[in-house]
Amino acid sequence: MIRLNRLIAQLLFLVPKSLVEIFAKQYIAGETLSQALEKTRELNDLKIDVTLDFLGEDPQKKRDCRAAVDVYKKAIKEIHNRNLKSGISLKPSQMGLKINKQFCFDNLHDLIDHARKHMVFVRIDMEDTSLKEDTIDLYLKLKKEFENVGIVMQAYLRSAIADINGMIQAHANIRLCKGAYYWEDRKVAYKDMNIINSSYAYLMEKLLSNNCFTGIATHDEKLLFEAMKLIDKLGVSKEKYEFQMLYGVQEDLRKIIHDHGHSIRVYVPFGKDWFAYSVRRLKENPKMVSYIFTNGIKNIFSH
Ligand SMILES: Cc1cc2nc3c(=O)[nH]c(=O)nc-3n(C[C@H](O)[C@H](O)[C@H](O)COP(=O)(O)OP(=O)(O)OC[C@H]3O[C@@H](n4cnc5c(N)ncnc54)[C@H](O)[C@@H]3O)c2cc1C
Structure with missing residues (x-):
C-alpha cells in the first residue's frame, strides 16, 4: 500500500490542483496568519x-x-x-x-x-x-x-x-x-x-x-x-x-x-x-489510494 501511495504521489501533478486542495485542506490551518x-x-x-x-x-x-x-x-x-x-x-x-x-x-x-x-x-x-x-x-x-x-x-x-x-x-x-x-x-x-x-x-x-x-x-x-x-x-x-x-x-x-x-x-x-507540503502528507495517508481512485481518476480524464 505504501508503494502504491508513493506511485500515486508521484502522479499527483496530473490531478487538478483544485481536487488536491479539497483533500489537502485538512492539513492546513488556512492561508493567513490570523487563521493560524x-x-x-x-x-x-x-x-x-x-x-x-x-x-x-x-x-x-x-x-x-x-x-x-x-x-x-x-x-x-x-x-x-x-x-x-x-x-x-x-x-x-x-x-x-x-x-x-x-x-x-x-x-x-x-x-x-x-x-x-x-x-x-x-x-x-x-x-x-x-x-x-x-x-x-x-x-x-x-x-x-x-x-x-x-x-x-x-x-x-x-x-x-x-x-x-x-x-x-x-x-x-x-x-x-x-x-x-x-x-x-x-x-x-x-x-x-x-x-x-x-x-x-x-x-x-x-x-x-x-x-x-x-x-x-x-x-x-x-x-x-x-x-x-x-x-x-x-x-x-x-x-x-x-x-x-x-x-x-x-x-x-x-x-x-x-x-x-x-x-x-x-x-x-x-x-x-500549500502544495508541496500537502502532497507529502497525502502520500502518507493510508486512505489516499481509495480517495484518488474514486474521485481523482475520473477528474484527470475529464480535464
Ligand atoms: C511535528 C512533526 C514535524 C515534522 N517535521 C519534519 C521535518 O522537519 N522533516 C521531515 O523530513 N519530516 C518531518 N515530519 C514528517 C515525518 O518525517 C513523517 O513523514 C510523518 O510524520 C509520517 O510519519 P509517522 O511517523 O507518522 O509514521 P507513518 O508510518 O507514516 O504513519 C503512522 C500512521 O499515522 C497515520 N498517518 C500518518 N500520516 C498521515 C496522514 N498524512 N494522514 C492520515 N493519517 C496519517 C496513519 O495511520 C499511519 O499508519 C514531521 C512530523 C511531525 C509529526
Whole structure:
C-alpha cells in the first residue's frame, strides 16, 4: 500500500490542483496568519501547544526569503502579544540556504534573536539530504549563541546514528521524526519501514537516556508505545520530552496521549504555498489510494 501511495504521489501533478486542495485542506490551518493564530488559540484552549509553520519551500529570490522572515517576525510578535503557547518551525531553504549559506545564516540569526526577545522557540526543520550538513552546521553555530533553537533528526537516514551522537555531545534540542523526503537514494536512506521504525526506536532511546530534550514526532502507535515504555523505564521528566503531531493527522490518538498526561505539540502549517507540503502528507495517508481512485481518476480524464 505504501508503494502504491508513493506511485500515486508521484502522479499527483496530473490531478487538478483544485481536487488536491479539497483533500489537502485538512492539513492546513488556512492561508493567513490570523487563521493560524485562531487555530493556535483553539488548540491552546485544549491545553495543546503549537508550532507554527509558514508554508514555502525553495524560494528562488532573496526578496522572497526576506518576505518569509517578515511573516515569521509578525507571527512571533503575535504569539507573544496574545500570550499563545506556540513556537515556530521553519525550513532552511525558505531562509535562503539554496541561494547562499551566509544569507541563510543572517536570516536565521535575525529571526532567532527576534524570537528570543519575545520568548518564542524556533525549530529548524530538516529537508532533503542535500541540505543536511549545512543545516546541522548552521544549527550548531546558532546554538552557541541562542538557547531558543532546536533542530530535527530523521530516523530514515543511514547517517542518523552518527548525527545523533554529535547532537548529544552538543546538548541539542531535537525533534525526532521518520523523515518525509521519500525519494532519497537508497545509499543515504533506509527504504524498509521495519528498519526505519527500528532506527527510530534506537535513536529515541539514545536521546532520552542522554538527557536531550526530545520532541517525539510520530503518529505511529507502535512507536508511541515504545516511547511510553522508555519514558517510564528511564524515569524521563516532563521537561525533557513532548509528543508532536501534525495538524489534521490522528487527532483521536493525540487526544488519547494527552489524556494520559503527556505534553503534546501540534505542527500547524499556514500560507498560500500549500502544495508541496500537502502532497507529502497525502502520500502518507493510508486512505489516499481509495480517495484518488474514486474521485481523482475520473477528474484527470475529464480535464
Ligand atoms: C511535528 C512533526 C514535524 C515534522 N517535521 C519534519 C521535518 O522537519 N522533516 C521531515 O523530513 N519530516 C518531518 N515530519 C514528517 C515525518 O518525517 C513523517 O513523514 C510523518 O510524520 C509520517 O510519519 P509517522 O511517523 O507518522 O509514521 P507513518 O508510518 O507514516 O504513519 C503512522 C500512521 O499515522 C497515520 N498517518 C500518518 N500520516 C498521515 C496522514 N498524512 N494522514 C492520515 N493519517 C496519517 C496513519 O495511520 C499511519 O499508519 C514531521 C512530523 C511531525 C509529526
